[in-house]
Every structure is written in C-alpha cells, then in structure tokens.
Amino acid sequence: MSTRFTPVDIDAKIPNNVGLADDRRLQRALENWQPRFLQWWRDLGPVAFKDNPVYLRTAISVGREGWANFDHVSMPDYRWGVFLSEPEPDRTITFGDHMGEPVWQAVPGEYRADLRRLLVVQGDTEPASVEQQRHLCLTAPSLYDMRNLFQVNVEEGRHLWAMVYLLHRYFGRDGRDEADEMLERHSGDLDNPRILGAFNERTPDWLSFYMFTYFTDRDGKYQLASLRESGFDPLSRTCDFMLKEEAHHMFVGATGIGRVVERTVELMKQHDTDDISPFGGIDIDTIQKYINFHYSVSLDLFGAETSTNAANYFAAGLKGRFKEESRHDDHRLHDLTRGVPTVAEGRITEREAPLLSALNETLREDYSDDCLPGLTRWNRTLADVGRELRLPHIGFNRAVGAFRDHHVSPDGRLVSDAEWAANVGGWLPTDDDRAHVESLMVGITELGKMAGWVAPPTAGIHRQPVDYEYVRL
Ligand SMILES: [Fe+2]
Ligand SMILES: [Fe+2]
Numbered sequence: 001m002s003t004r005f006t007p008v009d010i011d012a013k014i015p016n017n018v019g020l021a022d023d024r025r026l027q028r029a030l031e032n033w034q035p036r037f038l039q040w041w042r043d044l045g046p047v048a049f050k051d052n053p054v055y056l057r058t059a060i061s062v063g064r065e066g067w068a069n070f071d072h073v074s075m076p077d078y079r080w081g082v083f084l085s086e087p088e089p090d091r092t093i094t095f096g097d098h099m100g101e102p103v104w105q106a107v108p109g110e111y112r113a114d115l116r117r118l119l120v121v122q123g124d125t126e127p128a129s130v131e132q133q134r135h136l137c138l139t140a141p142s143l144y145d146m147r148n149l150f151q152v153n154v155e156e157g158r159h160l161w162a163m164v165y166l167l168h169r170y171f172g173r174d175g176r177d178e179a180d181e182m183l184e185r186h187s188g189d190l191d192n193p194r195i196l197g198a199f200n201e202r203t204p205d206w207l208s209f210y211m212f213t214y215f216t217d218r219d220g221k222y223q224l225a226s227l228r229e230s231g232f233d234p235l236s237r238t239c240d241f242m243l244k245e246e247a248h249h250m251f252v253g254a255t256g257i258g259r260v261v262e263r264t265v266e267l268m269k270q271h272d273t274d275d276i277s278p279f280g281g282i283d284i285d286t287i288q289k290y291i292n293f294h295y296s297v298s299l300d301l302f303g304a305e306t307s308t309n310a311a312n313y314f315a316a317g318l319k320g321r322f323k324e325e326s327r328h329d330d331h332r333l334h335d336l337t338r339g340v341p342t343v344a345e346g347r348i349t350e351r352e353a354p355l356l357s358a359l360n361e362t363l364r365e366d367y368s369d370d371c372l373p374g375l376t377r378w379n380r381t382l383a384d385v386g387r388e389l390r391l392p393h394i395g396f397n398r399a400v401g402a403f404r405d406h407h408v409s410p411d412g413r414l415v416s417d418a419e420w421a422a423n424v425g426g427w428l429p430t431d432d433d434r435a436h437v438e439s440l441m442v443g444i445t446e447l448g449k450m451a452g453w454v455a456p457p458t459a460g461i462h463r464q465p466v467d468y469e470y471v472r473l
Pocket of ligand 1: 126155156159220246
C-alpha cells in the first residue's frame with residue numbers, strides 16, 4: 001500500500017485527507033456513525049449556547065503553514081473530520097524488536113488486539129472530557145474564555161473522529177462496535193462509565209477547567225506523542241496532527257492559571273492580605289490545593305511504574321517513548337535497567353527495574369518535567385508577594401502504582417493515617433474551598449467584561465482584540 005499524500009477534501013460530508021471518497025464501504029460506515037456522533041454532541045456536549053455562532057478554529061489542511069481557518073460557526077455545523085499528517089517517505093520503525101523495518105500501513109495480525117485497545121483507551125478520553133465540561137459554558141468568566149472552552153470541546157470531538165476512523169478503517173466489525181461503544185459509555189455513568197478514572201469526575205468550575213487543560217491535557221500530549229512514534233503509520237500520522245490541536249488546550253490551561261494568579265496577587269496587594277476570599281478572589285493556598293489534586297490524579301493516568309503491557313507495546317513497535325529518536329540508547333532496551341520509586345521498610349526509596357517494563361515511569365518523568373515551566377512563570381508573578389506554587393511529590397495522593405497504599409505529604413514524607421487525616425484539608429481542596437470557588441463562578445457574557453476572580457488575557461485569539469465578539473449571543 002502506498003503512503004502517497006492525499007489532499008484535503010474539505011467539502012466532503014466528512015472532511016478528510018484519507019481518500020474517503022475512494023472507499024465507499026468505509027465512507028458509508030462513517031456516514032452512518034456521523035448522525036450518532038451529532039446526536040451525542042446534542043445530548044452530552046455543551047448544555048447551552050448550542051447554536052450560537054462561535055469564533056472557532058477549524059482544521060482545513062495539514063501543512064506546516066495555515067492549517068486552520070478561523071470563523072464564526074455554530075457548533076453543530078463544525079467540520080469534524082479526519083486529518084492525517086503528511087506521510088514521511090520511507091519511514092522505518094525506530095524502536096523495539098522491529099526496529100529498522102518499514103512502518104506498517106496495515107495492522108499486523110499479531111498486534112491487532114493490542115492496537116485496538118490502545119485506540120479505544122485513547123479515543124474514550126476525548127468525548128469523556130467534553131461530557132465532563134458540558135456545564136462550564138454557563139459560568140464562563142468572559143466570552144473569550146467561553147470560546148476557548150468550545151474550541152477545546154470541538155477539537156476533543158475531532159480527536160474522537162481520529163480514533164473512530166482508525167477503528168472503522170482497520171478493525172472491521174470489531175472496530176465499528178468499539179466506535180459505537182465510545183458513544184455509549186458516558187463520563188460518570190455508574191453502569192457504563194468512561195474507561196479511565198479521572199475521566200469520570202465532573203469538571204465543576206473554571207479553576208478546575210484550567211487545571212484540567214494544564215495537567216490532564218498534558219497527559220494527553222505525552223500519550224499522543226508516544227503513539228506518534230508508532231510503527232503503525234496511520235496511527236502515527238493521526239497523533240501527529242492531533243498534537244497540533246492539543247497545544248492550544250494546554251495554552252488555555254497555562255494562561256488560565258496564570259491569569260488567576262495575576263488577579264490573586266492584584267487583590268492581595270490592594271487589600272494587603274493573603275486572605276482575599278472576602279474580596280472575590282481565590283487565595284494562593286486554594287490554588288496550590290487545586291494543583292496538588294489535578295497533578296496527582298493526572299500522574300495516575302500514566303499507570304503503574306512498571307507494566308508488562310507497556311513493555312510489550314514498546315517491543316512490538318506500537319508505542320514508543322517521548323521523542324524516541326532523540327534518545328541515546330539502542331532503542332530496544334532489552335538489557336537495560338533504571339531506578340523506579342518504591343516504598344520499602346517504611347521509607348521512600350528506589351528499586352532497579354528493567355527499562356522495558358519501566359516505560360510508564362519514563363513517560364511520567366518526562367511529563368513531570370514538562371509541568372514545571374508553567375509554575376516557574378506563575379511564580380514570577382508571585383514573587384511580588386513573596387509566595388510560591390510547587391508541584392507536590394509524585395507520591396502524594398496517588399491511587400495507582402507504588403504509592404497507592406501509602407500516605408505521602410506534598411513535600412514527600414511518608415505520613416501516618418492520623419497525620420494525613422489531620423493535614424489533608426491543607427493539602428487538597430476541601431468542600432469549603434470548592435464551595436468558595438463555585439460561588440465565584442458567574443457567567444459573564446458582556447463584550448469585553450471579565451469575572452472578578454481572574455485577570456484578562458494579554459492578547460485575544462488569532463490577532464482579534466480581547467473584547468472581540470467571540471461568541472455571538
Ligand atoms: Fe484530545
Ligand atoms: Fe485536549
């Protein structure tokens with residue numbers, strides 16, 4: 001099969017650059033799924049502003065320059081489609097036991113089940129986050145923010161399309177069933193929940209939304225980046241393009257938290273106190289607790305420190321490491337080891353584990369490093385008031401892996417049940433903290449106005465002014 005590049009057919013019923021028009025069966029199957037997707041969007045997408053024109057970015061091409069178009073679109077008319085990055089000529093597998101062999105344009109039979117699982121787990125998170133965030137449009141701090149929320153939502157919808165295309169195209173009947181089930185599982189549904197725990201929690205307020213896009217979308221970035229390395233070329237190319245869209249989601253998080261911090265500092269100076277709650281702000285302790293919560297639940301998404309699945313995926317060439325080619329080792333990793341955290345004899349220490357089985361920990365570590373630059377930036381603002389935000393220790397509040405059965409303080413000490421119980425209210429958001437944040441959430445829909453708990457952004461979207469009519473009411 002060739003990897004010849006197909007131009008984007010943007011006017012097709014399903015916009016695509018995968019030559020859908022040449023594969024009638026597949027086209028019909030996806031056109032069958034399309035109304036079900038739209039019905040899901042109506043039922044479980046944003047609860048309001050369902051038909052208002054929103055200033056959205058739509059993918060129209062995959063080239064390096066000008067891949068997107070910005071215009072007012074009513075969300076049900078968004079052009080959800082299937083876009084793969086341009087193929088890399090003569091691409092070969094860069095890691096694992098098939099290293100050096102040409103990449104696959106079809107699914108190797110022996111890896112069918114594993115690949116299907118990877119697609120389903122990734123795909124399931126995409127609509128899940130839309131469901132988690134569906135109420136937030138009612139309390140957006142500005143039209144600018146509401147637009148960003150909707151942008152994130154429609155693109156997560158498109159990411160579902162990306163995975164559903166691969167399932168339909170390469171997995172036949174099983175794939176179609178899996179695609180249907182993506183719309184049947186729902187976030188928080190007790191009978192039929194989403195696959196990963198963190199995707200069954202509601203995103204209750206905008207501070208949580210900014211945290212989610214900063215910490216949890218960043219987990220998405222690392223998962224996609226390691227799937228981009230895949231020897232299964234269509235998966236690699238689809239993830240490569242998804243990462244382009246994903247960058248904006250993390251931008252929303254990083255600037256969102258930055259704007260909260262900025263407003264907090266402003267109120268602290270104005271009222272000469274750390275306790276700015278009475279003045280309609282979110283104090284630094286609360287922001288820290290939200291960071292502690294979202295960082296720790298996002299770490300759980302990487303799975304246990306050591307994992308046979310991760311080793312198998314790597315050896316098979318299905319899922320690589322972050323930036324696989326920039327690593328200076330043999331990319332097969334059979335005889336190498338690394339330290340992974342563990343708790344032994346009452347203290348936090350390390351044990352040696354085969355590098356191959358410790359790949360989750362390697363990815364987790366890359367992720368943690370990538371979480372730091374945001375904190376450095378926010379701390380520059382906080383330096384004015386002599387305060388600082390930190391990432392908690394990786395053992396803090398974990399439900400998965402080595403720390404699962406232990407209590408670890410944010411500064412990395414093993415603590416007793418009693419010490420945990422006595423302090424947890426200072427480490428994780430309490431009901432009162434959440435109630436306070438929720439009390440600040442009032443939808444602001446006037447042009448150019450901003451809620452009082454967050455500073456305006458420094459620039460608008462796509463060179464538009466901050467007070468632009470991002471959502472037409
Ligand atoms: Fe996504
Ligand atoms: Fe995302």
